[in-house]
Amino acid sequence: MPAVGVVATGGKEYPGNLTPFVTVTCVVAAMGGSHLRLRHRNLRRGHDDGVVPEEVLPVGVQEEDGGHDDQPVLQFGRKLSMLFGGLLFCSGAIINGAAKAVWMLILGRMLLGFGIGFANQSVPLYLSEMAPYKFRGALNIGFQLSITIGILVANILNYFFAKIKGGWGWRLSLGGAMVPALIITIGSLVLPDTPNSMIERGQNHEAREKLKRIRGVDDVDEEFNDLVAASDESKKVEHPWRNLLQRKYRPHLTMAILIPFFQQFTGINVIMFYAPVLFETIGFKNDASLMSAVITGIVNVTATLVSIYGVDKWGRRFLFLEGGTQMLICQAVVTAAIGAKFGVDGTPGDLPKWYAIVVVLFICIYVAGFAWSWGPLGWLVPSEIFPLEIRSAAQSINVSVNMIFTFLIAQVFLTMLCHLKFGLFLFFAFFVLVMSVFVYFFLPETKGIPIEEMSQVWKSHWYWSRYVTDEDFPYRGVQMGKNGLAVKEV
Numbered sequence: 001m002p003a004v005g006v007v008a009t010g011g012k013e014y015p016g017n018l019t020p021f022v023t024v025t026c027v028v029a030a031m032g033g034s035h036l037r038l039r040h041r042n043l044r045r046g047h048d049d050g051v052v053p054e055e056v057l058p059v060g061v062q063e064e065d066g067g068h069d070d071q072p073v074l075q076f077g078r079k080l081s082m083l084f085g086g087l088l089f090c091s092g093a094i095i096n097g098a099a100k101a102v103w104m105l106i107l108g109r110m111l112l113g114f115g116i117g118f119a120n121q122s123v124p125l126y127l128s129e130m131a132p133y134k135f136r137g138a139l140n141i142g143f144q145l146s147i148t149i150g151i152l153v154a155n156i157l158n159y160f161f162a163k164i165k166g167g168w169g170w171r172l173s174l175g176g177a178m179v180p181a182l183i184i185t186i187g188s189l190v191l192p193d194t195p196n197s198m199i200e201r202g203q204n205h206e207a208r209e210k211l212k213r214i215r216g217v218d219d220v221d222e223e224f225n226d227l228v229a230a231s232d233e234s235k236k237v238e239h240p241w242r243n244l245l246q247r248k249y250r251p252h253l254t255m256a257i258l259i260p261f262f263q264q265f266t267g268i269n270v271i272m273f274y275a276p277v278l279f280e281t282i283g284f285k286n287d288a289s290l291m292s293a294v295i296t297g298i299v300n301v302t303a304t305l306v307s308i309y310g311v312d313k314w315g316r317r318f319l320f321l322e323g324g325t326q327m328l329i330c331q332a333v334v335t336a337a338i339g340a341k342f343g344v345d346g347t348p349g350d351l352p353k354w355y356a357i358v359v360v361l362f363i364c365i366y367v368a369g370f371a372w373s374w375g376p377l378g379w380l381v382p383s384e385i386f387p388l389e390i391r392s393a394a395q396s397i398n399v400s401v402n403m404i405f406t407f408l409i410a411q412v413f414l415t416m417l418c419h420l421k422f423g424l425f426l427f428f429a430f431f432v433l434v435m436s437v438f439v440y441f442f443l444p445e446t447k448g449i450p451i452e453e454m455s456q457v458w459k460s461h462w463y464w465s466r467y468v469t470d471e472d473f474p475y476r477g478v479q480m481g482k483n484g485l486a487v488k489e490v
Contacts, residue, residue, distance in 0.1 A: 014223040014450060016132045016215030023139070025214075028187040029082070029126050030142030031180075078126040078197050079188045085118030086185030090178055097175020112177070119184060120399045124383035125391060129194040130214065133450045137311035137380055144376035145304045150180065152297030159290045195224070196388060199231045223450070230452045234389030241393050248472035249394075251464040252386055255443070256394045260402035262435035263378035264409055267331060267428025268370050270417065271363055272296065279360065299364045303371035315447040316377055317439060323373020324436035328429055330366035334359060335425035374435075378402070384446055385454050387473070 092111030099105045123143055131139040157176065161169035195214070198207035207227070211220045237243050244253050275296055280288035311319060337359045386394040417424055444457040444464070455473035458464040 014133065014215070015217050015219050016223070017217065018132055018135050019214065019216040021216070022130060022132070022214050025191055026127050026131055026139040027142055028183075029123055029130070029191055030139075031146045031183055031187070078122045078129070079191050079193050081118050081122035082126070082184055082191075083188035085115045085122065086181050086183075086188055087115075088112075088118065089115030090181035090185060093175055093177035093181055096177070097171050099171075099174070108174075115181070116403075117399065120402075121392070121395055124379050125395055126191075126194055128380075128383040128451055129196045132215065134448060135312060136384060136451070137316070137447065138308045140380045140383060141304065141308045141311060141376040143379055144371075145301070145308065148297070148300040148304045148371060148375075152293070152301060155293035155297060156290070159293065196227055196231070199227050200234065200388070204228065226450070226452045230388045234387070234391075237389040240390045244390055244393055244397070248468050249390060250467040251458050251461075252390065252394055253397070255385060256382055256398045257401050258435075258438065259378055259382055260398050261405055262431065262438070263374050264402065264405040265428060265431040265435070266327060266370055266374050267425065267432065268367070268375075269409060269413055270424050270428060271331075271334070271366055273413075273417070275360070275363055279356075295360075296364065296367050299367045300371045300375075303368035304376060306368075307372035307376050310372070311376070311380070312447060315445050316381055317443060317445050319373045320377055320439040320443065321436060323369040324432055324439065326369030327366050327373075328432045328436070330362045330369065331425045331429040331432065333362045334366070335422055335429070337362070338425070339422040381443070381446060384451055385457075387455060388452070 088111050092108040092113075092115060094108075095104050095111065096108035099108065124140060127140040127143060128136055158173050161173045163169070164172070192210055192214075195207040195211040198204075198210060208220065208224050211224055211227075212218055215223070243249065272292075275292040276289045279292040279295070307319060337355070341355065382398040383395065416427070420427060442463060444461050446454065446457060449457060455468065458468040459470065459473065
């Protein structure tokens with residue numbers, strides 16, 4: 001049966017509370033790391049809106065969205081990796097804002113890419129390790145919430161920067177990236193390191209005291225001992241990259257590759273492309289780009305808040321499957337509506353206002369479906385499923401795959417749009433169907449499971465249990481039956 005990984009009452013539960021300390025810590029970490037990635041991604045829109053002059057931004061720089069993923073995160077600690085990311089990103093923003101030549105823009109963008117790699121590598125792991133397991137989903141999705149808020153703010157600012165007389169507004173757009181860079185840089189200096197990474201670096205006493213403060217209780221022995229046991233196992237692994245190819249890590253490697261791949265093939269880019277055209281038809285005219293960004297941005301933020309509320313109540317699988325179904329239906333409706341009016345030549349002719357309103361409504365419903373499913377969960381689930389011994393390496397693969405396909409889709413999107421027209425919606429709808437089927441059959445539920453006990457969901461899964469056995473991951477806590485329910489403690 002595909003529905004697995006649900007912990008029943010009576011399973012292992014670590015004592016602890018959602019303390020103000022850990023809440024503030026996770027909020028600050030999420031703000032910094034996610035704004036780094038987001039500002040970099042959305043500066044490209046500044047060029048689309050005329051903020052950055054065409055002659056200043058060469059083709060090779062316009063579409064760059066890569067990032068360097070540094071594997072030795074545990075050797076540095078999560079917070080030091082975030083500090084490196086913030087400093088690199090801040091340097092890139094300064095160089096870009098003050099650019100006098102193309103080489104400065106290229107250098108600045110390279111530094112931004114390195115900064116993004118550090119931040120996207122460390123922030124999701126930091127959040128998953130720091131948060132109490134019962135609230136891990138909500139606190140981790142703070143990462144995506146900051147992305148959605150940043151998208152909204154960046155698009156609005158770019159709109160007004162483009163109207164600055166003299167054509168120098170693009171410097172504000174590029175240089176303004178220093179603001180989120182400073183957030184992550186300063187935040188990394190004041191944030192505590194996670195107990196997991198402190199134990200990994202031999203700071204056991206400090207880790208126990210930090211765990212007490214994070215959980216708000218003194219009785220942390222059980223969780224601490226599990227963290228130490230996980231660290232001891234990880235120290236036996238000399239080559240985490242090579243170990244990823246072992247049979248027992250087959251489900252982890254599969255998720256590290258397919259989840260970010262599917263996230264980029266949801267079709268969110270093609271939806272956002274058509275939105276300004278439809279808003280112009282409704283009557284916003286020259287403000288169509290702004291209104292499209294504002295309305296879809298508000299939907300994005302609101303839906304992400306829904307995900308924060310429900311991810312630890314309804315579960316990851318429910319949001320994945322509901323969001324996928326919602327996106328699939330909306331893509332089918334929008335395909336039919338745009339195909340009927342735009343045809344194959346791309347000109348809508350006399351498009352009735354009510355018609356455009358209906359299409360925009362379904363676009364907003366689609367954006368909501370993405371924003372409470374594949375948007376945040378594409379970062380949450382990979383960050384919580386990897387055992388400590390391969391966590392940094394596997395997260396590097398997850399981030400790299402995400403960045404690679406973000407880049408590839410940006411490169412081929414317009415070409416595909418010119419050839420497929422409205423059929424491009426069907427192209428991405430096919431992938432939404434495939435990814436929903438994949439989630440239904442192959443992704444176990446991870447809600448309410450301590451991060452160091454996550455191996456149990458694979459051993460009880462109908463398919464992955466053939467790769468992950470008791471010998472690979474000995475039970476330290478909850479033993480789970482084939483229906484995904486905890487049956488006894490060991």
